[in-house]
Amino acid sequence: MSEAAARDALRAAGFAGPYACAVVTGTGLGGIAAALTDASAVDYAAIPGFPGPGVSGHGGRLHRGRLAGRPVLIFEGRAHAYERGDPAAMRVPLACARHLGARRLLLTNASGSLRPATGPGSLVLLADHINLSGMNPLIGEASDARFVPMTEAYDPDLRARLRAAAGACGVSLGEGIYAWFSGPSFETPAEVRMAGLLGADLVGMSTVPEVILARFLGLPVAAVSVVTNLAAGIAGGDPNHAETKAVAARAAEDLGRLVRAFVAGLPDGETADD
Secondary structure (H helix, E strand, O other): OHHHHHHHHHHHOOOOOOEOEEEEOOOOOHHHHHHOEEEEEEEHHHOOOOOOOOOOOOOOEEEEEEEOOEEEEEEEOOOOHHHHOOOOOOHHHHHHHHHHOEOOEEEEEEEEEOOOOOOOOOEEEEEEEEEOOOOOOOOOOOOHHHOOOOOOOEOHHHHHHHHHHHHHHOOOEEEEEEEEOOOOOOOOHHHHHHHHHOOOOEEEOOOHHHHHHHHHHOOOEEEEEEEEEEOOOOOOOOOOHHHHHHHHHHHHHHHHHHHHHHHHOOOOOOOOOO
16 A cells, blocks of 8 residues: 555655644745755655655655654645646645654645735634535545545644744734635636635635545644645735745745754654654
């Protein structure tokens, strides 16, 4: 099984935990890994069952090391459902994180804002999501574990820790609801208006399948979104990928401060599973 092969390869490469947290970085946000000490890294391409990076701005490397004195795993980039039509593309990486000893998962992403007051460069803590993609990473799972409860999918304790970390490091952190569209085309103004009527504050093309997988795997999960643009039709918003990467790079310093402060307040982790 690819999960077992990937786990064995990572253990052989010295990636056994425990880890205080695993972090998945979104478009243009992989620079968090540069802050690691006692670090090592391996390309996704060298790990059985890992997806190859298919989007610019996603480095495609798994890092281990210490951040703010705590042991962490950092996934530099993710695979998206739109790349190959597979919403479970991150199942093997996240299962490996769980089995190698990570006990928490922090997801980051780039998103479009439906609220002009929450403009490019803002950081937003996700409180919930709306799945508008028509996809689910657990389709095809045969066990009853596929019936995953999604009430408070975004762990309340981790969200409280992120709010406290934001206060401690002086970073402004809003809170909102994220609507997942499949991509890769950006949303139309009409789709954005629909999402707003449904209660969304942000739109994007990732994260939701990873949250579902995390809950399936028993990993407490939280997510922070970097607003890189106003969504289509919002105060003249006309998003493009170049803008997404450029704004994400500028906001990465604030995100890095937040992640370091968050990780600093976590326990080291627990004994890794076999």
